[in-house]
Amino acid sequence: MTIQQERPAVSDKPPARKxxxxxxxxxxxxKLGLLLCAPAALVMVAVTAYPILYSFWLSLQRYDLKFxxxxxxxxxxxxxxxxxxxxxxxxxxxxxxxxxxxxxxxLVLGMGLAMIMHRTIVGRGLVRTSALxxxxxxxxxxxxxxxxAWTPGTGYLANIFGDGAPLTxxxxxxxxxxxxxxxxxxxxxxxxxxxxxxLVPEDLLKxxxxxxxxxxxxxxxxxxxxxxxxxxxxLLFRTLDxxxxxxxxxxxxxxxxxxxxxSMIAYNNLIKGLNLGIGSTMSVLIFLTxxxxxxxxxxxxxxxxPGSSDDGRR
Amino acid sequence: MNTKxxxxxxxxxxxxxxxxxxxxxxxxxxxxxxxxxxGNFIPRDWTLDNYKLIFQTDQxxxxxxxxxxxxxxxxxxxVVLGTMAAYAISRLDFPGKSLLVxxxxxxxxxxxxxxxxxLFNIERQTGLFDTWPGLILPYITFALPLAIYxxxxxxxxxxxxxxxxxxxxxxxxxxAFRKVIAPLAAPGxxxxxxxxxxxxxxxxxxxxxxxxxxxxRTVPVALSFFTGASQFEDPTGAISAAAVVITIPIIxxxxxxxxxxxxxxxxxxxxx
Numbered sequence: 001m002t003i004q005q006e007r008p009a010v011s012d013k014p015p016a017r018k019x020x021x022x023x024x025x026x027x028x029x030x031k032l033g034l035l036l037c038a039p040a041a042l043v044m045v046a047v048t049a050y051p052i053l054y055s056f057w058l059s060l061q062r063y064d065l066k067f068x069x070x071x072x073x074x075x076x077x078x079x080x081x082x083x084x085x086x087x088x089x090x091x092x093x094x095x096x097x098x099x100x101x102x103x104x105x106x107l108v109l110g111m112g113l114a115m116i117m118h119r120t121i122v123g124r125g126l127v128r129t130s131a132l133x134x135x136x137x138x139x140x141x142x143x144x145x146x147x148x149a150w151t152p153g154t155g156y157l158a159n160i161f162g163d164g165a166p167l168t169x170x171x172x173x174x175x176x177x178x179x180x181x182x183x184x185x186x187x188x189x190x191x192x193x194x195x196x197x198x199l200v201p202e203d204l205l206k207x208x209x210x211x212x213x214x215x216x217x218x219x220x221x222x223x224x225x226x227x228x229x230x231x232x233x234x235l236l237f238r239t240l241d242x243x244x245x246x247x248x249x250x251x252x253x254x255x256x257x258x259x260x261x262x263s264m265i266a267y268n269n270l271i272k273g274l275n276l277g278i279g280s281t282m283s284v285l286i287f288l289t290x291x292x293x294x295x296x297x298x299x300x301x302x303x304x305x306p307g308s309s310d311d312g313r314r
Numbered sequence: 315m316n317t318k319x320x321x322x323x324x325x326x327x328x329x330x331x332x333x334x335x336x337x338x339x340x341x342x343x344x345x346x347x348x349x350x351x352x353g354n355f356i357p358r359d360w361t362l363d364n365y366k367l368i369f370q371t372d373q374x375x376x377x378x379x380x381x382x383x384x385x386x387x388x389x390x391x392x393v394v395l396g397t398m399a400a401y402a403i404s405r406l407d408f409p410g411k412s413l414l415v416x417x418x419x420x421x422x423x424x425x426x427x428x429x430x431x432x433l434f435n436i437e438r439q440t441g442l443f444d445t446w447p448g449l450i451l452p453y454i455t456f457a458l459p460l461a462i463y464x465x466x467x468x469x470x471x472x473x474x475x476x477x478x479x480x481x482x483x484x485x486x487x488x489x490a491f492r493k494v495i496a497p498l499a500a501p502g503x504x505x506x507x508x509x510x511x512x513x514x515x516x517x518x519x520x521x522x523x524x525x526x527x528x529x530x531r532t533v534p535v536a537l538s539f540f541t542g543a544s545q546f547e548d549p550t551g552a553i554s555a556a557a558v559v560i561t562i563p564i565i566x567x568x569x570x571x572x573x574x575x576x577x578x579x580x581x582x583x584x585x586x
Contacts, residue, residue, distance in 0.1 A: 026407070037414050040396060044421050048421055048429065048455060051429050051433050055429075116328055119321075122321050122322050133332050133336060133568055134335075140537055140538065141339065141560060144553055145336070148339075154550065183331070192579070195580035240423045240425075247518040262427070271434070279430075279434075290424070
């Protein structure tokens with residue numbers, strides 16, 4: 001990469017000439033910037049924007065790969081079918097439940113874990129290393145671990161709440177899915193929060209403590225305000241990530257007993273049912289749901305949203 | 315002393331919480347068929363049979379090759395493209411910069427399942443379905459935002475003036491890059507590569523939707539197909555052994571590069 005040459009020449013030339021040199025360099029810089037970004041931008045747009053538009057096009061058609069002859073343009077019929085279907089709304093409810101409960105619990109646990117990772121005076125490396133394992137491990141592997149742990153006979157957890165098969169009952173199965181989600185992603189939440197924690201000035205905490213603030217007061221009055229941007233970023237990313245829940249449900253319950261998430265039924269309609277029309281409709285609906293939630297987050301938090309502060313930072 | 319003990323206890327809780335599920339799968343993978351369902355956390359009879367079994371089957375070996383190949387190729391491409399874009403974002407001024415940052419942010423939040431239906435059909439028609447490139451393409455796409463964010467955060471911390479200083483001291487452009495900038499940038503690029511690799515290694519949704527045979531199935535998908543496969547009497551042991559095998563690289567990364575991974579994950583977060 002011999003790109004540095006094209007950077008604008010700065011410094012001690014007379015003002016009149018400097019301006020001309022700058023604009024020449026500026027043009028070069030712009031060109032180089034666009035050139036360097038083009039491949040990444042092209043791939044990202046080609047693999048997301050085009051398919052989502054294509055998905056919308058497919059969602060307006062009756063298109064079942066088992067009966068390709070009946071392919072027909074039906075406008076919004078598929079949307080009516082999906083939105084009046086109780087399976088869709090059950091899955092929607094399940095997804096929301098899993099998202100809300102796991103994100104709230106993760107925020108609390110993640111805050112605790114972030115504190116421990118940030119402030120512990122013994123074995124900091126050990127704690128951080130262990131916490132990274134759930135983050136790094138393949139979700140399917142963790143899900144199998146939980147599944148076998150809760151399987152009667154095989155597992156060490158199956159009988160702690162008395163007899164029965166927890167994974168075959170709706171409430172307990174959903175609780176296990178949530179547990180698996182929390183185990184897997186709390187460390188990620190904690191790392192994002194720890195980044196915010198690192199921004200809290202020690203002096204400020206000391207000063208607060210000198211002024212007689214209790215531990216709780218220091219937390220709510222000093223740390224939380226400083227950490228707010230980090231908390232919002234963590235919440236946003238985890239919420240949108242939790243809405244995608246698929247792997248854990250696939251392995252733990254396969255969607256039995258009404259434990260399917262929206263991702264799960266979209267997958268089932270497409271790959272098992274080979275119904276492209278309905279599958280695409282669900283794709284579009286999930287996309288819209290996520291877009292609306294992201295929009296609310298960004299609107300509600302304004303400048304605290306990631307990316308928005310990027311401009312003036314160069 | 316007292317505070318040390320308290321922190322030690324808290325640490326212990328975290329370590330146990332994080333490790334129990336992993337140790338449990340390991341324990342299952344070493345159990346003999348007879349003791350597999352005894353529910354004991356520590357195996358009573360130890361055996362390596364489960365490992366021998368999976369390495370004798372094409373199903374697993376082939377999936378392992380697919381997983382490694384697909385994840386490595388995706389990582390290399392995503393990191394190269396990401397480095398170029400991140401360099402431009404952190405060092406150059408050009409129109410559309412904030413647009414690019416915005417687009418990557420959108421893609422980081424994009425529900426992947428929304429792409430499954432259209433990509434399934436597109437790949438079916440273009441012959442990409444059930445091939446390596448068919449998976450590499452979506453992996454690169456979703457790894458790019460991660461790569462761009464992490465790398466721009468790293469690049470912003472590099473003291474670029476050193477390069478100028480080196481040139482003043484008589485280094486050529488190439489030397490300045492090779493001896494000053496590259497060593498400073500390498501840790502960031504390496505860390506990003508680890509994060510991207512973990513992401514690709516972990517994927518299940520694309521892998522199960524866009525493949526249909528052993529030709530391109532990755533291990534997480536192959537694992538889910540072990541279940542009830544007739545060639546294993548009881549797939550639990552085999553699944554556990556395979557699960558342990560694909561967990562090894564993650565554990566190695568975490569053990570050796572803990573500091574870097576933490577730095578990588580936290581760097582992009584606060585500053586955006």
